């Protein structure tokens with residue numbers, strides 16, 4: 001993550017090209033995926049972060065279509081990366097990250113997520129937020145449902161890509177919307193929907209299931 005570390009707030013760093021042919025099969029990722037909540041104290045590489053972002057929201061054709069489908073091609077989701085280096089916004093058009101906030105906000109972010117402090121140990125947490133109007137402007141009230149479908153699909157892409165990279169992740173739905181929005185400095189009109197911590201899984205730490 002060196003390039004990101006060096007960048008100042010407002011600066012943009014282009015990400016490494018994602019691979020489109022990995023060593024792992026989709027079936028293997030599906031079979032292995034579990035919620036993982038214990039992470040090693042080990043940073044992710046820029047290549048890994050690039051690959052995860054691409055799987056979640058990356059552009060996969062010249063018309064701007066993305067790896068994850070979106071109702072009506074409205075693309076209501078924004079995606080931030082929370083790491084020790086600050087909060088960075090993914091720019092799918094450029095496959096780049098723009099730094100939005102300086103400093104390590106992982107503990108504050110975990111506190112905003114019902115105090116799920118295991119999140120603070122993850123080197124990276126992804127946060128999907130939504131601008132509902134992009135979709136409800138076209139579909140009205142039904143668009144709310146579509147935005148949530150979009151988020152679930154994009155997040156599952158991220159979970160499966162993490163598994164394929166030998167990393168662990170977990171869905172985080174238990175959080176205080178206003179607190180997450182405040183900690184991550186989300187622009188007005190963007191609502192946090194789904195967070196995903198990702199990291200190397202600690203060996204020999206059984207992961208108790210949670211019902212949320």
Ligand SMILES: Cc1cc2nc3c(=O)[nH]c(=O)nc-3n(C[C@H](O)[C@H](O)[C@H](O)COP(=O)(O)O)c2cc1C
Pocket residue numbers: 033034035036037116170171172173174175209210211212
């Ligand atoms: C929408 C949603 C929200 C979730 N929220 C949380 C959460 O806040 N914290 C957590 O530890 N796990 C959370 N989970 C993970 C579930 O507890 C987990 O998927 C479930 O126990 C099944 O285990 P598995 O993912 O290992 O198959 C969430 C899962 C989903 C789908």
